[in-house]
Structures are given as structure tokens and as C-alpha cells.
Amino acid sequence: MPYVQGIYPILFKENLSKNVFDFTIKSKEIASLAQPGQFVQIRVPYMPLRRPISLADINLDKDYIRIVFEIKGQGTGYLAQFKAWDNLDILGPLGRGFTMLPPNKRVYLIGGGIGTPPLVPLAGYYGGNATVITGFRNAKAVILDDEFKKFFNEHILCTDDGSMGIKGFVTDVLYQRLKGGDRPDMIYACGPKPMLQRVAQLAAEFDIECEISMEERMACGIGACLGCACKTHEHDGTSSYAHVCKDGPVFNSKEVIF
CATH class of the missing domain: 3.40.50.80 (Nucleotide-binding domain of ferredoxin-NADP reductase (FNR) module)
Structure with a gap:
């Protein structure tokens, strides 16, 4: 899947509930490439690794994406301190998204x-x-x-x-x-x-x-570090390991071994 890296402004910030934040981010580049189920990797201050956040909206007409995240540690804590019109360093869209059926399907x-x-x-x-x-x-x-x-x-x-x-x-x-x-x-x-x-x-x-x-915990977001392993079924009946950031995060439910 193609992805880009760039600096993008936060258009709107909202606190949805305790420790849960909603950012609308201006990015025609990412919006034009993204599909539901994919995620982005965001650089935050003082942290060596980017933070993976799923896409909560993709609006190509208005050239924005949206993320909703919960503070779970220092990284997301720093991310929550950003304000409207601050810039974010974002890598994305990443991973495999959902399979989209015709919209008239149930x-x-x-x-x-x-x-x-x-x-x-x-x-x-x-x-x-x-x-x-x-x-x-x-x-x-x-x-x-x-x-x-x-x-x-x-x-x-x-x-x-x-x-x-x-x-x-x-x-x-x-x-x-x-x-x-x-x-x-x-x-x-x-x-x-x-x-x-x-x-x-x-x-x-x-x-x-x-x-x-x-x-899963992700570091690179592109399958290079091999840290986000997920055990899966192979077609020949054996098991193997897929990487959530690259082979997922979306999987057919029959593939995953829990």
C-alpha cells in the first residue's frame, strides 16, 4: 500500500470523554490514499517511536482525516497536549484495511x-x-x-x-x-x-x-522491525506469524489464532 510522510495541521480538537481525544487533521495526501481500517503513525515529542492511531474518518472532498485516541501512556499523553492549528508529523496511511462490499449489502x-x-x-x-x-x-x-x-x-x-x-x-x-x-x-x-x-x-x-x-504494539508501522506478530492459520493447515502493521491490522477472522 502506498503511504506518505508529512507535516499536517490539526483543524479541530475535541475531548470526547475522560482521556479520549478527537483530532481532525488537514491532509489531502493521506485522505486520497486511505481506506477504512488503516492507521497512521504520529511522531510525538520526547518519544523515540511514533504512535499508531487508527483512522476514524477519511474525507477526500474536504481533504481531511480524523483520529480518535485514548491516553494510555506517555506518548499519547503528549499527543493529547497538541492544540488546534498545531502541526503533526504523520506517516500513513498504513496497513491493510477492511474489504468494502457494495454499499447496499447488510x-x-x-x-x-x-x-x-x-x-x-x-x-x-x-x-x-x-x-x-x-x-x-x-x-x-x-x-x-x-x-x-x-x-x-x-x-x-x-x-x-x-x-x-x-x-x-x-x-x-x-x-x-x-x-x-x-x-x-x-x-x-x-x-x-x-x-x-x-x-x-x-x-x-x-x-x-x-x-x-x-x-498489537507497533514500532515501525511498515513491517521492518517485526515486533507486532500475530499467530495465523496457513492454507496448508500449518500456523505462521503475520505482522499486524503490514499484513493487517485487518484480518479475516478465520485467519487469526487467538
């Missing part, structure tokens, strides 16, 4: 926590043909709820403690839907590994195509 978008943002471009693309199921710890952690509604998607919100939406896990809702006979053409999922594992199990059980976006 799909499920399954998101958990900070894994939810990469699903936003898919929601915009499929519109009312997408059922979105997202899950968070509690009401204070919920993000992008209004974002999915503006695309006229069916959106089912879950929280662990029941403080907003349905009490329970996204995979419980997915199971009930599939068991009830609602069979989408594709399931897309992004979130914590236990959630992805269960989604993959359900997709296999009900024989539905499924793609999952994996998260």
Missing part, C-alpha cells in the same frame, strides 16, 4: 471501547444497511453515539454496568441477532481481543464472513 459493525472509531467510516459508507453494536464500561466512557445515528444506522449501545443502553456485552447482542435469523453479508469488528475472539467464534458458528481489526 453488515454488522461491532465495536468495543476505543476500538469503536475505525468503524465510523464503515457506518458512513453502508448507511442504513449497517447495524452498529458498540460496548463500553459505563455511560461516562461512551463515545461516538451521535456519530452513528447521523448515518441512519441501527445502533445498539451496550454498557457493562447498564448505566446506558443495554446491560451486557456486544457479543451477547450479536449472538441473539444471529440466532434469531438476522444474517448479514459481513461482520466487521474492532475492540479488545476477548471480544474479537468471541465475534470470530460466532461468525464461524453461523457461517458468516467476518473481518477483525487486531491491536
